[in-house]
Amino acid sequence: MDAEKRTLVGVALASLAVVLAACGGDYPQSTLHPTADFGSEIDALYRTIVWWALGVFVVVETALIIAILKFRDRPGAPAPRHVHGSTLLEISWTLAPAVVLIFIAVPTIRTIFRTDGAPPEGAMQVEVVGHQWWWEFRYPDLGIVTANELRVPAGEPVTLVMTSADVIHSFWAPKLGGKRDVMPGRSTRISFTPDSVGVFFGQCAEFCGESHANMRMRVVVEDSAGFAAWVERERTAPPGAETLTGDLARGLEVFRTKGCMACHAIEGVAAGVLGPNLTHVGSRGTIAAGILPNTAEGLARWIRDPAGEKPGSLMPQMPMTEEELAALVAYLQSLN
Numbered sequence: 231m232d233a234e235k236r237t238l239v240g241v242a243l244a245s246l247a248v249v250l251a252a253c254g255g256d257y258p259q260s261t262l263h264p265t266a267d268f269g270s271e272i273d274a275l276y277r278t279i280v281w282w283a284l285g286v287f288v289v290v291e292t293a294l295i296i297a298i299l300k301f302r303d304r305p306g307a308p309a310p311r312h313v314h315g316s317t318l319l320e321i322s323w324t325l326a327p328a329v330v331l332i333f334i335a336v337p338t339i340r341t342i343f344r345t346d347g348a349p350p351e352g353a354m355q356v357e358v359v360g361h362q363w364w365w366e367f368r369y370p371d372l373g374i375v376t377a378n379e380l381r382v383p384a385g386e387p388v389t390l391v392m393t394s395a396d397v398i399h400s401f402w403a404p405k406l407g408g409k410r411d412v413m414p415g416r417s418t419r420i421s422f423t424p425d426s427v428g429v430f431f432g433q434c435a436e437f438c439g440e441s442h443a444n445m446r447m448r449v450v451v452e453d454s455a456g457f458a459a460w461v462e463r464e465r466t467a468p469p470g471a472e473t474l475t476g477d478l479a480r481g482l483e484v485f486r487t488k489g490c491m492a493c494h495a496i497e498g499v500a501a502g503v504l505g506p507n508l509t510h511v512g513s514r515g516t517i518a519a520g521i522l523p524n525t526a527e528g529l530a531r532w533i534r535d536p537a538g539e540k541p542g543s544l545m546p547q548m549p550m551t552e553e554e555l556a557a558l559v560a561y562l563q564s565l566n
């Protein structure tokens with residue numbers, strides 16, 4: 231083998247290794263490790279199609295290699311015989327792909343109907359509203375409104391009834407199930423039953439403006455006890471002005487006087503509807519649709535310059551002193 235061929239073979243083997251390695255890892259948004267029935271349906275379909283594709287690949291490549299070797303040009307060999315039409319061959323190579331397509335189409339259509347059918351009996355309903363650029367989650371039966379972190383119990387069916395407040399978004403939590411458009415003036419639905427406890431990442435999957443890539447979410451799947459405890463916490467109103475003292479009282483005052491309450495709701499304090507409901511913002515792992523950790527530093531960075539953290543953010547920069555900001559951050563963190 232000369233140097234050039236060795237290089238080519240080396241590159242081909244290295245590429246194959248990279249491709250195979252990319253399939254194996256447990257990446258946070260990989261669809262190859264599903265954690266809900268919907269995701270498993272799609273994964274099974276994907277695997278079925280991969281096996282069919284592999285079969286076709288092997289047959290076609292084997293025929294190709296045999297043809298290349300058997301009919302290659304040799305010194306002094308006569309010109310190949312010309313063949314005009316072969317009914318048997320033509321029928322075979324028309325029928326074979328048709329049969330393969332049927333074996334792919336039937337499970338595909340079955341999966342579409344299964345994952346798009348009526349929600350399972352007794353499914354918990356969550357209303358999802360897409361906003362530029364964050365997710366609102368409302369639990370009408372539980373009286374809970376939250377943002378960017380969807381909490382659901384493992385082993386119980388949930389159905390998301392989704393719409394948008396502005397432009398078209400798309401809900402996609404890859405490990406749980408397929409993506410679905412979220413449109414203004416229309417209602418779309420996605421149902422799944424999570425089978426594993428954990429935190430699963432997702433994001434908007436439809437270009438929706440300059441911070442489309444910053445429209446992330448988390449789906450927190452808990453066991454029933456953990457979920458019940460969360461529901462209990464969420465339904466408890468946070469302490470009002472009369473019980474707060476020191477920094478927290480100061481923070482609440484800043485919240486009220488710096489315009490925050492025009493857009494944000496906090497139960498018993500404010501009823502704004504344009505931005506995320508902050509009643510229990512302290513209990514969330516991230517803020518600003520998953521782009522910043524929910525720490526004192528993350529909150530301060532966000533409030534200081536929302537559009538600097540998330541280009542195009544509709545949340546305005548509210549002028550305030552560092553002392554006011556620190557008090558506001560302390561108050562928001564106390565809302566857990």
Ligand code: CUA
Nearest residue numbers: 399434436438
């Ligand atoms: Cu919302 Cu992209």
